[in-house]
Amino acid sequence: MKVLVIGGGAREHALCRSLSQDPAVTELHCAPGNAGIARVATLHPVDQLDGAAVTALAQELGADLVVVGPEAPLVAGVADPLRAAGIPVFGPSAAAAQLEGSKAFAKDVMAGAGVPTARSYVCTTEQEAAEALDAFGAPYVVKDDGLAAGKGVVVTEDRAAALEHAKGCERVVIEEYLDGPEVSLFAITDGTTVLPLVPAQDFKRALDGDQGPNTGGMGAYTPLPWAPEGLVEEVLETVLQPTVDELRRRGTPFSGLLYAGLALTSRGTRVVEFNARFGDPETQVVLARLRTPLAGVLLAAANGTLGELEALRWDEGAAVTVVMASEGYPANPRTGDPIEGLDEAEADGTAFVLHAGTRSGADGEVLTAGGRVLSVTATGADLAEARAKAYAGLSKISFKGAQHRTDIAARAAQ
Numbered sequence: 001m002k003v004l005v006i007g008g009g010a011r012e013h014a015l016c017r018s019l020s021q022d023p024a025v026t027e028l029h030c031a032p033g034n035a036g037i038a039r040v041a042t043l044h045p046v047d048q049l050d051g052a053a054v055t056a057l058a059q060e061l062g063a064d065l066v067v068v069g070p071e072a073p074l075v076a077g078v079a080d081p082l083r084a085a086g087i088p089v090f091g092p093s094a095a096a097a098q099l100e101g102s103k104a105f106a107k108d109v110m111a112g113a114g115v116p117t118a119r120s121y122v123c124t125t126e127q128e129a130a131e132a133l134d135a136f137g138a139p140y141v142v143k144d145d146g147l148a149a150g151k152g153v154v155v156t157e158d159r160a161a162a163l164e165h166a167k168g169c170e171r172v173v174i175e176e177y178l179d180g181p182e183v184s185l186f187a188i189t190d191g192t193t194v195l196p197l198v199p200a201q202d203f204k205r206a207l208d209g210d211q212g213p214n215t216g217g218m219g220a221y222t223p224l225p226w227a228p229e230g231l232v233e234e235v236l237e238t239v240l241q242p243t244v245d246e247l248r249r250r251g252t253p254f255s256g257l258l259y260a261g262l263a264l265t266s267r268g269t270r271v272v273e274f275n276a277r278f279g280d281p282e283t284q285v286v287l288a289r290l291r292t293p294l295a296g297v298l299l300a301a302a303n304g305t306l307g308e309l310e311a312l313r314w315d316e317g318a319a320v321t322v323v324m325a326s327e328g329y330p331a332n333p334r335t336g337d338p339i340e341g342l343d344e345a346e347a348d349g350t351a352f353v354l355h356a357g358t359r360s361g362a363d364g365e366v367l368t369a370g371g372r373v374l375s376v377t378a379t380g381a382d383l384a385e386a387r388a389k390a391y392a393g394l395s396k397i398s399f400k401g402a403q404h405r406t407d408i409a410a411r412a413a414q
């Protein structure tokens, strides 16, 4: 099988790593990729938002499967021309990707499907926003309706700040505050059958103790020893399957990865958000535990034959990933610094390094090229072991101004 992966972050590196370990995969390509992905796949400098260019590349390569990683190309509709050209593609259509592309659309689908989520108002004027804020009271939750790379949501006790964020957006969703721990649950679907993966938790804030600004994610772990028994079955029944059924009923079937961001509140499980793709950094740990070869699963989703697949097999142990970010992330990430110690981090096989914002320099050195730079990942018999191994790997790596959290999975590992 020849596989083409679209994207260039640590999520795509994790996907490429798993695909490269699948004996069914004979050729692996990635566009645009990064310096780490270049070790396992052939890179192509194609604009990932350009559906025609991606389709032309897939045709030229004779790809048997195209996997679209990030939300931006999915929401831009890159999967559509691929499907129209008869190429199996893992990732939803532009219409179905609106589940992530528009918070208001997601709320409408959830209402139609009876999926439990925060009560909300969609507002387009300052007056409406002010009334919605007062209807719910503090803490205030204000979400930009469109894609905002993790920066569109403000949760604050400060009414003025909440209103200020609302004013800066064309259309906002204002909703009730959900208390309780968050869980990310991914499911692979072909539009009918839904196959949940193992739950994971990520760390959105930049600093230890969940302080500092929201980021794309600073680390993740799986499994969740504290999660209630039967959580996956409950979410499959009350969230994932009804959402997939509702989108099919609307004539916009969702095929690809449905990501449910959940809050386990005092009043029950609620959806915080849906994403239309694998989450980063949770993918790094979820795939680290998946034993079933990945390509066949993604192809079955693309071809609508997921129902014929055997149950997924999982590593019984744990996985932890810790993100190394550049100085100034998330506001003003500094780039272009050489990264030292990458081989040393992997030398004894305890950890593996997934690249996010990296590129190869003129002399073959690896340079920082983004806010989140690396995802240092390890597996172990339990969370404590996986965590120790991930941090041991990370300690070998350095670049100017590097920052990371020191408390990823710390509480869960105790």
Ligand code: AMP
Pocket (backbone or CB within 6 Å): 118, 141, 143, 150, 153, 155, 175, 176, 177, 178, 179, 182, 204, 261, 272, 273
């Ligand atoms: P989202 O982009 O919708 O996932 O929001 C980003 C983050 O904001 C979430 O991971 C939560 O930590 C927080 N958040 C979003 N919605 C709510 C809510 N209704 N109540 C509390 N926190 C929220």
